[in-house]
Structures are given as C-alpha cells and as structure tokens.
Amino acid sequence: xxxxxxxxxxRRLGSQVRSLVSSPMDPSERSFQTTIKLxxxxxxxxxxxxxxxIYERHFQPQRLNDIVVGAVWSFRDxxxxxxxxxxxxxxxxxxxxxxxxxxxLLHDRxxxxxxxxxxxxxxxxxxxxxxxGVKEINQQLGHSVGDQLLKAVADRLA
Numbered sequence: 784x785x786x787x788x789x790x791x792x793x794r795r796l797g798s799q800v801r802s803l804v805s806s807p808m809d810p811s812e813r814s815f816q817t818t819i820k821l822x823x824x825x826x827x828x829x830x831x832x833x834x835x836x837i838y839e840r841h842f843q844p845q846r847l848n849d850i851v852v853g854a855v856w857s858f859r860d861x862x863x864x865x866x867x868x869x870x871x872x873x874x875x876x877x878x879x880x881x882x883x884x885x886x887x888l889l890h891d892r893x894x895x896x897x898x899x900x901x902x903x904x905x906x907x908x909x910x911x912x913x914x915x916g917v918k919e920i921n922q923q924l925g926h927s928v929g930d931q932l933l934k935a936v937a938d939r940l941a
Contacts (some may be wrong), residue, residue, distance in 0.1 A: 823851060829861070837862045880930055881937035912940075 826842045838858045845853040876888040884892070893909065900907040914936065921929035 829865075830858075835862070836860060837865045878937075881933055883937050883941065 823844060825844065828840055830838045830840050832838070837860070839861050841857045843855045843857075844851045845855060876885060876891075877883065878885050893907075896907045899905075914933075917929055917932065920932060
C-alpha cells in the first residue's frame with residue numbers, strides 16, 4: 784500500500800504548530816475523519832518553515848448536511864512580501880546612515896517605557912548624547928568624514 788501522506792512539521796512564526804500526520808489510505812477506514820479530526824471553522828494564518836520561507840495558509844472545511852466531510856487547504860508563498868514589509872518598517876524606524884533607531888522609534892519606546900513604569904511602579908531613565916563639533920567636521924573635512932565619525936560612534940553604542 785502506497786503511503787499517500789507525509790509528516791510535515793511546520794513552525795508558526797515563533798511557536799511550534801502540531802505536526803500534521805496522515806496515514807496510508809486504507810479501504811477499511813470509514814472516512815477521512817477517522818484519520819484526522821478536521822477543524823469546524825475556517826482559519827487563516829502564517830507559517831514559517833525551517834528554510835526561512837513564509838507561507839500564508841487558509842483552511843476551509845467542506846460540509847455536507849452540516850457535517851465536515853473534507854477540507855480545502857491553500858498555501859501561498861509570501862516570503863518576498865514579508866521581507867519587503869520588514870525592510871520598509873526598518874527604514875521607517877531607523878536612521879539610514881547609522882542604522883540606529885530614529886526619533887519615531889525613540890518616541891514609541893519612551894512612551895512604552897513610561898507606561899510600563901507607571902504600571903509596574905519602576906523608574907525610567909533616558910540618556911541623551913550630543914556630539915559637539917560634527918557640523919565643523921562636515922564643513923572642514925567633508926561630509927564623508929562626518930558620516931564615518933557618526934557610523935563609528937553608532938557602532939560603539941550598538
């Protein structure tokens with residue numbers, strides 16, 4: 784008897800998903816439901832495989848007289864889209880030169896820290912570093928030297 788199923792272990796972005804197991808199709812089995820209990824509701828989610836590929840998955844149960852008798856699974860590779868979304872998000876929240884968080888992200892994190900401090904009754908501190916003389920370095924030695932200085936400071940801070 785040919786084994787038509789496979790054991791497929793999937794990982795959902797950060798958490799393990801149960802292994803999906805199908806057994807060989809045996810004529811003595813009364814229905815597919817005896818092999819795998821099918822979910823009753825439509826579901827949608829994202830699955831990240833070990834090789835880094837990301838898939839959207841959609842599950843639609845098929846009913847006959849209000850009894851689930853089958854299912855339709857669809858998968859779509861969204862790896863490129865997710866990578867582009869992550870890249871755009873990084874560009875929106877980080878400085879292009881230093882790759883350090885920008886003011887938008889700083890404001891968000893400060894608000895979160897203040898809210899957490901109020902909620903859990905702990906202190907919040909913020910350190911502000913001002914680099915004096917960068918303007919003069921840019922004027923006298925050029926912007927490329929000023930950029931190198933900023934990158935070196937950012938590397939030491941990161």
